[in-house]
Amino acid sequence: MENFNFYSPTEFVFGRGRENECGIYVRKYGGSKVLLHYGSASARKSGLLDRVIASLQAEGVEYVELGGVQPNPHDTLVYQGIEICKREKIDLILAVGGGSTIDSSKAIAMGACYDGDFWDFYSKKAKPQAALPVGTVLTIAAAGSEGSGDAVITRQDGLLKRGCTTDLIRPRFSILNPELTFSLPAWQTACGCTDIMSHTFERYFTSTEDVEVTDRLCEAILMTIIKEAPRVIANPADYDARANIMWAGMVAHNNIIGVGRIQDWSSHKLEHELSALYDCSHGAGLAVIQPAWMEYIMPQCVMRFARFATRVMGCKMDFEHPEVTAREGIDRLRRFFASIGMPVNFQQLGAREEDIPHFVETLGIGDGEIGGIVKLNAEDVANIYRIAAHTPAV
């Protein structure tokens, strides 16, 4: 096991109706004037925003609204948010939404405490030294941003999608009410479940040996999603299934299951190019990329994929031909993604093979490599995109 630090100080407030307590938690974590940051009109239409505002008002918390966060959140709104925070002397940012809204809030939180351009933290020109506190009211189980120190932002001009990671932006509190996810369409629910599984895969597929505890914890999350995703798609108001997915989404990404092991994150990097260019759902892009990546690297780490196939996907181990078991696990995963309505190839995603050189270039690998379990150079990456382009429909 590798040495590590693990720090997850977020207070999670989980369950039915808990959004009505958000004013109390804003106060508890020092907020008196908040930036109320949210996405689409649905938060208003559903009445969620009204309940949040009522809770803020009950505690005498002032607020300034900033709506309009889009999936794959853009830097433009971040700049707007930073400007409001500085002008209005905001002391806490309350994100009401999913990963995009929370990531946008985190970027604003860092930018509000910085004199330069917040993008410096994303281009790695500067390291964040401070951030306003962030609280969240989560409306989709997917990104895990409610419990992570990560925030991904897309730059409008260059179609660049980049991440920043620091404990400074771990939310102080996150309110998780599974009921708020009842109204999600099946498509978004499935994208969210795919994202949760992918966050787990990025940790599970490792070159670190002998890390049974985090292996088993990763497998626990994967098996949970495989069980619960079809249930919520069949019955969107199944509270317990929604609740299992919601907690799994947090556990998958606050890193308690990923510590002490080399992580990979190639699939996320490859996918970010797709969603940056096509503005497709991150989860849908992952459903296409992750199995293609698995197929490509599997021959170099057969036993880990055989473990995945038998422990998670329910395959019988072929002890004479473990690679057969390994491949069967990847096939079953693709069939699982298809069964919940996810695309499995470029065509279904709306991606074009001719854009592959663009993706490879934008990834900026140059003569370098990416990846943890297996190192990938630019040619490897192109090959993985090509597998994703040519995967037959399930």
Next chain:
Amino acid sequence: MENFNFYSPTEFVFGRGRENECGIYVRKYGGSKVLLHYGSASARKSGLLDRVIASLQAEGVEYVELGGVQPNPHDTLVYQGIEICKREKIDLILAVGGGSTIDSSKAIAMGACYDGDFWDFYSKKAKPQAALPVGTVLTIAAAGSEGSGDAVITRQDGLLKRGCTTDLIRPRFSILNPELTFSLPAWQTACGCTDIMSHTFERYFTSTEDVEVTDRLCEAILMTIIKEAPRVIANPADYDARANIMWAGMVAHNNIIGVGRIQDWSSHKLEHELSALYDCSHGAGLAVIQPAWMEYIMPQCVMRFARFATRVMGCKMDFEHPEVTAREGIDRLRRFFASIGMPVNFQQLGAREEDIPHFVETLGIGDGEIGGIVKLNAEDVANIYRIAAHTPAV
């Protein structure tokens, strides 16, 4: 799933040699004059205490020593520690040891900020309102106290063993170096592993339906210990096996795997009476009590025990007679405990059947009940003790 709050703000500092950084973390969390609290002479003999002191001195941190913590830590030393903290204006307590030392430190931390008798928090006469920050350098994977808000203290005069739970005493930082556990005798290692499994069982065996995510996470911890305990007993210096157990011990008890479900804790309550009277190891007592409790309540929740038997203990499901599978799972658990050197009955533990009425009385159930998955009255409790008394050797 039940509503819950989850808050685990401890910074975990994990890996080889990390105790040499403890001065840095003491400073980070506001310590300038610490109570250095520890147990036996082994911490000094091994050189650990010297390394800790060197790290404190390197950061200019003053310290006052208080050693002598015993297993099943007593209130007498807690009173002494509180007196020192008040007199010396201590601002952080650094526990170097296992669960007993950490629990003793937590009790001191609360008592140092309270004008009355700290036992008020254990007799439930008062609720703690403040506590000094606690940091830990862990030397045994067992109690999970390094990441929990719990502290158990034994009252010297009346042989009462009682617990107190509050987020106030969650450690600010905990340094976990698996190397520090290499020198533990097989007996203590096995007691620790049993304690970790029991912390998981108390959460796993629940009456809450449809909690797949925490079910799977609990199973992950149990399977990890079942794999790794025999490895460290065979090879005490197996770093990776020790590391897996150490992280599992934290995860088992910081409650991330137990949220949203009714927990039980009857076995812990029953065991506390044994270790209070005989001063036996808590883990050894649990190895005797927990399977007896399982045997007694299993007929009322057959399918949960069948799940345990198949998912964790590797039994084949008997779909026509699930209770056969359920019983086989309990039998296998007992054989596992015996295989790592644990007692499975009163005689092996050094307990006496004639003390059962004393245990039942001291538990103080009266006409009430204890337990989560199944409610137990005083007669049930006596029956469980009797099963533990009469279990045949494995």
